[in-house]
Amino acid sequence: MTYTKHWNWLRSAAIVLAAALCVVPATQAAPAKERVNIIYKKGAQAKIMAAIARKNGRLIYEFPEVNAVTVELSRKAVRALKRNANVKFVEADTMQYAFALTDPSDGDPYFLGQAVPYGIPMVQADVLDDSTAGNTTLCIIDSGIDGTHPDHAGNILAGENLTTSGTWDSDESSHGTHVAGTIAAVNNPDVGVVGVLPNTNLNLYIAKVFDASGSTASSTVAKAMWGCWRRGGADVISMSLGGAGNSRLQQIVADFLYTRGVLLIAAAGNDGNSVISYPAGLDSVMSVAAIDENKAWANFSQFNETVEIAAPGVSVLSTVPVGSIVDYTATVDGTEYPALLMDGTPAATATSTLYDLGTGEAIDGAAAGQICLIQRGNISFADKVLACENSGGIGAIIYNNVPGSLSGTLGDVATTIPSVGVSDTDGALMLADVGTIATVDTLNGIVSDYDYDFFSGTSMATPHVSAVAALVWSHFPTCTNVEIRDALNATAEDLLTAGRDNFTGYGLVQALAAYDYLAENSCGL
Incomplete structure (x- = not known):
């Protein structure tokens, strides 16, 4: 069985770098390095490469056709290169996700x-x-x-x-x-x-x-x-x-x-x-x-x-890659229920009596030492798990408040107890068994032989458009990229306000409509 798993592959991330502090003479400290992109003036490649070498820079990528390089240099060297007459600009090599x-x-x-x-x-x-x-x-x-x-x-x-x-x-x-x-x-x-x-x-x-x-x-x-x-x-x-x-x-x-x-x-x-x-x-x-x-x-x-x-x-x-899906369960009163890990939960196992923590919006000391059963709604999954943890609970099962299985994320919130999501139907069955023995296991999953999964995100929308572009273009190989792009936009199914809008652009991409448009307009012929 496949359970819906929502992914948000492009969420904003904060990357924290931790360094151990030590006391050494200033002359022994290694200079801080920066990774930067340098765009230089046309014809100045040899001079720039020589300048980078003099500054003990590490070359990462070369883009000679567009007069650019990516290098790693000391901060002092970066400042010097910014003043180099042959350099158009220097920028930080930022991260993407x-x-x-x-x-x-x-x-x-x-x-x-x-x-x-x-x-x-x-x-x-x-x-x-x-x-x-x-x-x-x-x-x-x-x-x-x-x-x-x-x-x-x-x-x-x-x-x-x-x-x-x-x-x-x-x-x-x-x-x-x-x-x-x-x-x-x-x-x-x-x-x-x-x-x-x-x-x-x-x-x-x-x-x-x-x-x-x-x-x-x-x-x-x-x-x-x-x-x-x-x-x-x-x-x-x-x-x-x-x-x-x-x-x-x-x-x-x-x-x-x-x-x-x-x-x-x-x-x-x-x-x-x-x-x-x-x-x-x-x-x-x-x-x-x-x-x-x-x-x-x-x-x-x-x-x-x-x-x-x-x-x-x-x-x-x-x-998805073969063998990448691992199935997990939550057990209540001897019955195993399919469960999805809360994204970010620690890998652990907890067994105790099942306690009804409602929607998990308040600390409840009576949950101490028990597995919390929590209904979805009103607050984030992370806050629900923290409510269980701060109440002394040792594991959390969150059940859906709408039909279907439950996949959730704890975001950047660190928790110490294992937590999973289950469907609304299974949650109702568990609610009837409050007080019996329950187990939450986020450590010992079973590799599934089903190598497919449900993802969500603009990452999933993008390949639909890319593939339609390639499909339509293959029928009209003499068209230009601009003509293909214009055809996709001109024939997209309008979804919100008439014409383009900031939410869905020109609308839903349509392969056959774009094909018909190009056949009628004979682009590239």
């Missing part, structure tokens, strides 16, 4: 026995064939792909690894494999799901920039963009990632590729506010918002003047 309801197939146009995620027909991918997909190459910049997954067997894959973790065809965080499944999960009998381009015709290039941490430097993403084009020959670049700061290096690379015919597409972000995330906020990049299966705007999706188009991004079913 990776931002998951189906019906059975009816056999047309897919083999029987597969699930067709709701987003596939919603973007009209089921009514536009992908027989010409070999005309295009789509590059996914993400956490890699599980090349052993049965729903990627037969896909045309190549790639590069810009991390120190595994290989480009391995995936330590599941994110990249999930994105790839929405794009190209294979149409094969009785296996899993289908993607927008399911018939193994599309050329896929995988640029791995994330390890298990789900974060990377903006320069690494820029280097991946470059590799997608230079080594991968990409027509479309899909980026389910972003960050709060606009890297000028990234902007220069994106603009350079856009003028050379590449269509770049990125996630708008998952903070549910009007902040612009990058690279989605760049003029040369399409910014993608998320909607749900009812075509309603997802309230986590960022909204602003750069949002250009929308696609399904709530509870999207797709592929």
